Amino acid sequence: MANRTQTIEAESQSQDARGEVLLSVRDLTVAFGDKVILEDLDLDIRRGEILGFVGASGAGKSVLLRTVLGLIRKQSGTIELFGVDLEQASEEERLRIDMRLGMLFQHGALFSALTVLENVQVPMREYLDLPKQLMDELAMLKIELVGLPPDAARKFPSELSGGMIKRAALARALALDPDIVFLDEPTSGLDPIGAAEFDELVGKMRDTMGLTVYMVTHDLDSLFSVCDRVAVLGNKKVLVEGTIEDMLKSEEPWVRSYFRGKRARQLDLAARA
Numbered sequence: 001m002a003n004r005t006q007t008i009e010a011e012s013q014s015q016d017a018r019g020e021v022l023l024s025v026r027d028l029t030v031a032f033g034d035k036v037i038l039e040d041l042d043l044d045i046r047r048g049e050i051l052g053f054v055g056a057s058g059a060g061k062s063v064l065l066r067t068v069l070g071l072i073r074k075q076s077g078t079i080e081l082f083g084v085d086l087e088q089a090s091e092e093e094r095l096r097i098d099m100r101l102g103m104l105f106q107h108g109a110l111f112s113a114l115t116v117l118e119n120v121q122v123p124m125r126e127y128l129d130l131p132k133q134l135m136d137e138l139a140m141l142k143i144e145l146v147g148l149p150p151d152a153a154r155k156f157p158s159e160l161s162g163g164m165i166k167r168a169a170l171a172r173a174l175a176l177d178p179d180i181v182f183l184d185e186p187t188s189g190l191d192p193i194g195a196a197e198f199d200e201l202v203g204k205m206r207d208t209m210g211l212t213v214y215m216v217t218h219d220l221d222s223l224f225s226v227c228d229r230v231a232v233l234g235n236k237k238v239l240v241e242g243t244i245e246d247m248l249k250s251e252e253p254w255v256r257s258y259f260r261g262k263r264a265r266q267l268d269l270a271a272r273a
């Protein structure tokens with residue numbers, strides 16, 4: 001009976017945890033000179049969800065991502081990560097927050113002069129002071145976690161396929177066991193099978209590790225197969241957000257043509273089959 005009660009409590013706690021807002025953006029405005037890119041933008045990400053972020057080319061998806069990561073200065077508004085307003089955070093708080101974020105940049109962006117193992121260890125060297133053997137063991141665990149064979153650890157990026165580079169970059173993003181990973185077009189450049197396998201891997205990490213994922217993507221397959229929620233950027237703000245079903249019902253013109261074009265209809269039919 002005690003076990004049953006504990007299970008119920010654990011379940012309800014995990015449901016609460018799943019609803020917790022990890023990233024909250026309010027009234028965000030970003031401009032370069034007099035060119036306003038984002039204006040009064042609001043966005044939330046909750047623990048354990050995969051949020052797909054889409055929008056026309058040049059709409060500002062990368063600018064938003066880089067602003068959230070503190071790489072671009074905002075004009076106004078607030079960005080809270082794990083309940084801490086980044087503007088108010090002390091240096092120490094900021095460091096602790098940074099350690100809870102993982103990032104996979106567009107095109108993988110591994111260091112070409114470093115092996116996969118050394119690439120995965122870059123965040124560990126930056127933030128932690130660990131003995132070499134422990135770092136090697138931890139990096140090997142991450143390499144295994146993303147489905148790379150152990151011998152990939154000693155290889156250089158130039159010796160890997162596109163899909164393996166993405167996995168290695170994901171292993172590096174996961175090096176410090178982050179709460180949120182930010183993926184910028186993770187499946188671009190992959191063939192459909194490689195892209196589907198990558199999506200499956202990310203979905204598995206959400207399900208097994210409770211990973212929260214912010215994924216900028218143009219890939220309709222990813223949006224249909226793995227994203228729990230979709231946010232659409234347009235007119236300098238989040239135009240529409242919701243499930244893929246909500247996107248399919250939306251009458252907003254860009255959303256309509258993106259999600260109800262011929263390719264999207266085929267994917268929708270396949271998903272329902």
Ligand SMILES: Nc1ncnc2c1ncn2[C@@H]1O[C@H](COP(=O)(O)OP(=O)(O)OP(=O)(O)O)[C@@H](O)[C@H]1O
Pocket residue numbers: 032037055056057058059060061062063064
């Ligand atoms: N450092 C910068 N200085 C000036 N303008 C910039 C800078 N970075 C981005 N921009 C401008 O901001 C706008 C949004 O760019 P961004 O790269 O965020 O678009 P995006 O939605 O990610 O596009 P894509 O889907 O093509 O990657 C563009 O007009 C771009 O020229």
